[in-house]
Amino acid sequence: MTQPVLELVGVTVEYPGMLALDGVDIALFPGEVHALLGENGAGKSTVINVLNGVRPIASGEILLDGEPVTLANPAASRAAGIATVFQDIHLSGNLTVAENVMLGHEPRGRFGIDWGATRGAAAEVLSRLGLEDLDLRTRLNALSPSTQQLVAVARAMVGRPRVLLLDEPTSSLAPADVALLFKVLRRLRDDGMAIVFVSHFLEQVFAISDRVTVLRDGRVVAEREADTIDRVELISLMLGRSVDALREIGSERRAHRQDPEGDPVLLAEGLGRSGVFARTDLALYRGEIVGFIGLRGSGRTELARLLAGVTPTSQGTLTIDGRRVRVDSPASGLRHRVVLSAQDRTVDGIIAEMTVADNVVLSLQAMRGWRSRVSRRERAEIVTWARELFGLEQLSPETPAGLLSGGQQQKILLARLLATRPRVLILDEPTRGVDIGSKVAIQRRVAAMVDQGMAVVFISSEFSEVLRLADRIIVLKDRDKVGEISNGPGVTVQTVVEMIASAAEDD
Template identity: 50%
Template sequence: MIEPIAIVEVRNASITFPGVKALDDVSFRLLPGEVHTLMGENGAGKSTLIKALTGVYQIDSGEIVVAGQVRHFNGTASAQAAGISTVYQEVNLCTNLTIGENVMLGHEVRDWTGINWRKTHAKASEALARMGLGDLDPRAPLSSISIALQQLVAISRAMVTDSKVLILDEPTSSLDANEVEVLFDVIRRLRDQGVAILFVSHFLDQVYAISDRITVLRNGAFVGEYLKRDLDRTQLISKMIGKDFESLKALGSNRQTQQRDRSVTPLFSAEDLGRKGAIEPTDLDIHAGEVVGFAGLLGAGRTELARLIAGADKSDTGTIRLRGKKVSLNSPVAGLAHGIAYSTESRRDDGIVGDLSVRENIMLAVQARRGWFRRVPAREVDQLVKTYMERFSVRPNDPDRPIRLLSGGNQQKVLLGRWLATNPDLLLLDEPTRGIDVGAKADIQETVAELAEGGMSVVFVSSELEEVVRLSERIVILKDHQKVGEVVNGPEVTAESIVSVIASESGDQAEKTAGALAEEVATGEASADQEGSAS
């Protein structure tokens, strides 16, 4: 069977920002009548490629070819004129207008009197009907329909100009299962009409439900293009994280060998802890001195669960107990007051305060815990800052230097010092080693092990599965915003075995796979105990 000619081709495109190559000689193509999914972990280059295709970014080298012609986009309007439309994760509509006005915005039917609203709404009805949304009243306020239907209205607006390419960037992130299926019906309808659809999602089940073809990017580079039928979930994850199974098997792991008594009251306990649209109700125990790893792909719910534990987000369901006593954690300040510290995954946006000094950044959490009207004495400030700058070898050794002038690794060390200065009982570290050099990673991993040995509980969240396996005593596995498994670490637990759970085709199957892994670990522990008794 001869493949159709690509409607869009990106040929050897590169885009460089200060200090980073966001796209490195990437080639990509979209065929008409296909759903083509773009996959890759955070920082892989997905968003940069989309912005190049939509005219937000101009490529530094290479070329973009649309319908056989080389195009030079100098803005979103030129991309739209070439037949490329985009619907983003956050629906960009006007809730104060009608459904029809939103569909036809910028394309209203005009005559000598101005906008002919009767014909405009009639055209909107036709556009909605093509999407299978003929039952929607174009004169109804947009605010009267659900977010899911607003997403479909946004697609209808994108297709008013008969675009040949539709880019859907995380369109299902705020939809429930039934709403996703309605969206997929619309996508299939457009595909069957010959539209080329570029789909971006971090939900594996959805990717395999809707895709015809998959392209994988990693670290700004092209990894490969595959037909869905030729790429199973396990292979996809391996290509995204850049590790084949042989290298995963060879990874070392400094696992704790002691058998923890899990009958004692845990330091932290959550029952049915959840937040709508973020994480399904989850049970979780964390014992004193234990490192609990959160494993899962980007968007699995790792950060969302960590934020609920810390009080950074307010839960909709569930109860939390600290040392057996029920508590309410409705803010980060409340979390700090109960000895819970949370280091965010977004170092630049939610972590450091760039214009403040290293000294001021280290002291922020201590001062917040004490209250802004009880200033920390200068001598104590000097001692704390000196302690943590020396402990983590922060360079340069200048506490008055603006933190924005430090390297990423040194900024991360300062953040770790900030939270340790509060002397927490439970420390949540979300992607603490992302974007830093190997030496800084090793320092932080050693620190996590030392903290646990000293009795502090640590939740360690990382996209790098080998890190999670190496550091964790117990691993919570998340997928598609829900906990699908939990295993005590041991020789049977590898990055490969964690991948096998994540790659399971459904949540139920993932739970079964995780249960089988946990049973294997338990059997191994029992055998080890028997051997010890016999000896």
């Protein structure tokens, strides 16, 4: 076999209070797409950060062409022939394609940047990738997300790197766009480049990868040729347990499902806001999960934000536990113990600079007010409870939340909300971007809370996930409620799709 161009040998990386990588060995070969797989928190992004020169190693070594090399910073990584394309495209929307491709590498003449030479160099790079049809003078923000991703790849190719690191490059791309990106990646692979591909999408992994390495808890648990491993085995390796856990949750929910009794804990009558969501009637009962289902733009998030007070209502009334109330801010929602886990946890949820412990107690402290501080003893008890609740005992309470994986952050956010003992818990995309293991843990905890009498609103773009958990389903279209059904054995994704289609025909 050809000698690896780049290797991690016994690499260990330490975060405060935890090992992010524990003696990891990974070899990257020229002319190969190597997929890194694992749950959130398994160590995939840490491997990328080590190779990108962002994260120092505590022990082990990195070999370039068999010789030890120190990747002390991103500049050292680039000098070693390593380029990185991240999930969030780090480009400038107001610059042209040529300017973005050559940014920082523009040819210069006597009077500054030689723009003709810059466009010529950009055209050469794009041509090598088979993207010669791209208009060099088009501003980036006028292009589709997929084309912007290809421009990011082209920019990474300017220095003619030998290794390309791709961290979730397809997370926001449509299938046709993914196919275009993969066409470019195969061209690079066939030219001898070593490519690292990190993705949650297993079908894409099998479509593009030659080799896979599975990480779990910071360790390598398997390395295989991609065509010698099947999906079930791969998922089991990632989880360390059977994928049947998700099916078990659905079976348990169906077994405990019962019609709501008594008065609703939350009753919305004619609730809405002009231009945000049509006037709507909605009742939530203790001990049930109500799913919101609709296509993108249907108003799922808008209705959730109205119920929680994040968006003030201008129409209708809201009654909680038999008392008419006004919920017109997150603070008032919290005061009435109606809490929302927003769909973008990095913007509206986790405070990255704060510790795990401070994030967990944040909502409880806000509910009490800053004059009634959570004591050190209570803080320690709540944090211990939260870590045990979600199996996060290995995390130090003083670890900055920004260092956690997406799944770990979502668990911390959910623990924060549960610490307030909510009447109504509204979860907007709580499992988006998390691994299967975290999805199982979150869904199990939600089911347990409902069994204890909480009312839950569950929103997910995955219709099957809503059907697995929900007792009732609210169907939304064009920011309006178009139907409501009681979940049961005869209700399928097709049932919901047909209801949405029927509503469209009636318009």
